[in-house]
Amino acid sequence: MKKLEKVKSLYGPVATVFNKKLTGSWRIFRPVFNDDECFNCLTCQLFCPTDAITFNKERNPCLEFNLDYCKGCGICMNVCPRNSIKLIKEGGDD
Amino acid sequence: MIRKMLDGNGAAVEALKLAKVKVISAYPITPQSPIAEKLSNLVVTNKLAAKYVRVESEHSALSCAIGAQLTGVRAATATSSVGLALMHEMLGVASGCRIPLVMPLVNRALVSPWSLWCDHQDSMSERDSGWLQFYAESVQEILDLLILAYKVAEHDEILLPVMVCFDGFFLSHSVQPIEVPEEDIVDQFLQPYRSKNLYLDPQDPMFINNLTPPDEFSEMRYQQMQAFKRALKVIPFILQKFITFFGRTYELVEDYRCEDADTVLVSLGSMSGTAKYVVDQLRKEGKKVGVIKIISFRPFPVEKIREFAKGKKIIGVLDRSPGLGAQGGPVWLEVCAALADMNISIFSYIAGLGGRDITEITIKKIFEELLNKTVKNENKTLNSWIDTDKNALNIRRVKQNV
Numbered sequence: 001m002k003k004l005e006k007v008k009s010l011y012g013p014v015a016t017v018f019n020k021k022l023t024g025s026w027r028i029f030r031p032v033f034n035d036d037e038c039f040n041c042l043t044c045q046l047f048c049p050t051d052a053i054t055f056n057k058e059r060n061p062c063l064e065f066n067l068d069y070c071k072g073c074g075i076c077m078n079v080c081p082r083n084s085i086k087l088i089k090e091g092g093d094d
Numbered sequence: 095m096i097r098k099m100l101d102g103n104g105a106a107v108e109a110l111k112l113a114k115v116k117v118i119s120a121y122p123i124t125p126q127s128p129i130a131e132k133l134s135n136l137v138v139t140n141k142l143a144a145k146y147v148r149v150e151s152e153h154s155a156l157s158c159a160i161g162a163q164l165t166g167v168r169a170a171t172a173t174s175s176v177g178l179a180l181m182h183e184m185l186g187v188a189s190g191c192r193i194p195l196v197m198p199l200v201n202r203a204l205v206s207p208w209s210l211w212c213d214h215q216d217s218m219s220e221r222d223s224g225w226l227q228f229y230a231e232s233v234q235e236i237l238d239l240l241i242l243a244y245k246v247a248e249h250d251e252i253l254l255p256v257m258v259c260f261d262g263f264f265l266s267h268s269v270q271p272i273e274v275p276e277e278d279i280v281d282q283f284l285q286p287y288r289s290k291n292l293y294l295d296p297q298d299p300m301f302i303n304n305l306t307p308p309d310e311f312s313e314m315r316y317q318q319m320q321a322f323k324r325a326l327k328v329i330p331f332i333l334q335k336f337i338t339f340f341g342r343t344y345e346l347v348e349d350y351r352c353e354d355a356d357t358v359l360v361s362l363g364s365m366s367g368t369a370k371y372v373v374d375q376l377r378k379e380g381k382k383v384g385v386i387k388i389i390s391f392r393p394f395p396v397e398k399i400r401e402f403a404k405g406k407k408i409i410g411v412l413d414r415s416p417g418l419g420a421q422g423g424p425v426w427l428e429v430c431a432a433l434a435d436m437n438i439s440i441f442s443y444i445a446g447l448g449g450r451d452i453t454e455i456t457i458k459k460i461f462e463e464l465l466n467k468t469v470k471n472e473n474k475t476l477n478s479w480i481d482t483d484k485n486a487l488n489i490r491r492v493k494q495n496v
Binding site for chain 2: 010011012013014015016018
């Protein structure tokens with residue numbers, strides 16, 4: 001016999017189904033890194049509000065953005081003393 | 095059963111203790127302060143296994159109680175006057191999310207003028223907040239109505255918060271002998287608390303109080319309205335059960351010597367006792383008078399009041415709040431709407447504001463007026479501020495300096 005599902009109506013404002021959406025989906029501008037200018041001060045990593053910047057000296061480029069979570073806020077660009085981070089529009093310029 | 099000498103605040107604390115509240119977040123305000131003090135004392139002396147959360151305002155007090163109750167325990171808070179006004183926003187959250195909180199409310203006038211003393215404007219301002227409102231006449235009623243309130247609030251068919259209102263100082267600070275029920279009897283009557291609707295549980299997550307667009311808002315208000323309607327039907331059964339457990343009888347609205355009365359006064363709260371006393375005296379003089387005492391103002395027991403009002407010619411309604419800008423006091427408005435088609439003259443009286451005593455003289459004066467009001471065409475919509483000084487517009491006369 002098929003087991004009957006237990007169903008109940010909840011009263012009041014409540015949600016029980018959650019859709020996970022990564023914060024990266026909010027992004028309008030994407031950060032782009034220029035390796036030549038960078039002198040590894042890591043100020044960008046310190047200021048990133050979503051902790052989306054990882055640094056690895058052995059890697060090329062040494063700086064990487066986790067684009068799943070980067071919201072494109074541009075704080076890294078603003079704090080960079082060597083202007084080695086630029087923002088470009090997602091989906092290219094129209 | 096134990097007989098104790100308690101004041102209203104003490105009785106309220108006794109009831110919360112018997113309901114085994116687990117989280118308390120009460121912010122002290124005159125005349126409710128002894129409730130907050132006594133509860134904290136019970137917690138610190140381990141007489142009540144609860145967490146007492148110190149909060150910085152009444153807004154936080156109720157927020158905290160709401161959150162705590164959602165985790166699946168009874169939470170408690172209590173307030174008065176402007177404290178209730180500061181809770182205004184959260185009152186709606188509690189009722190909208192259908193959280194069966196029970197809160198003692200010590201009635202005190204609202205500002206301005208600043209007053210520490212009793213009238214009903216604070217609770218009347220929240221009469222559409224989605225909370226049930228019970229009004230107590232005596233200290234015994236405070237305890238009983240609070241225990242009853244838990245049963246009503248937590249009932250499957252109701253799930254609404256309840257405030258039990260009692261008059262500041264007249265009840266909160268008046269010591270009366272009362273019967274306090276045994277713990278195990280209250281336990282049997284109330285049963286341990288369990289969240290029946292919304293709850294906070296990491297194993298079964300819910301996002302509570304989310305933004306609700308117009309396509310569901312009306313439906314949720316409708317659910318609340320239906321719950322009030324069901325409450326009117328369910329509470330009498332709970333009251334029957336109450337009698338078997340505690341031996342005391344209550345009704346949503348009670349009549350006192352109304353059966354053969356022509357003239358009736360509708361009362362609310364502690365003034366009812368005085369009104370009954372005056373009725374007894376006037377009965378001795380052969381006057382056919384009676385009292386309708388409203389215990390449950392929300393939900394408003396329309397059918398029962400119509401039953402009591404049947405055949406009466408003149409009804410006076412004594413409000414302890416001014417109903418500013420309205421045609422009369424809030425209780426009067428409700429009574430008028432309830433009895434609209436019954437061809438009864440209904441008069442609004444306003445008395446006892448800001449702590450003024452409603453004495454037997456005041457009530458006698460109202461009855462005398464009502465008994466003389468055989469002429470029907472008198473202006474019913476004119477408020478009668480029965481105990482206000484004739485010189486009201488000329489108090490605090492000053493010499494102007496400019």
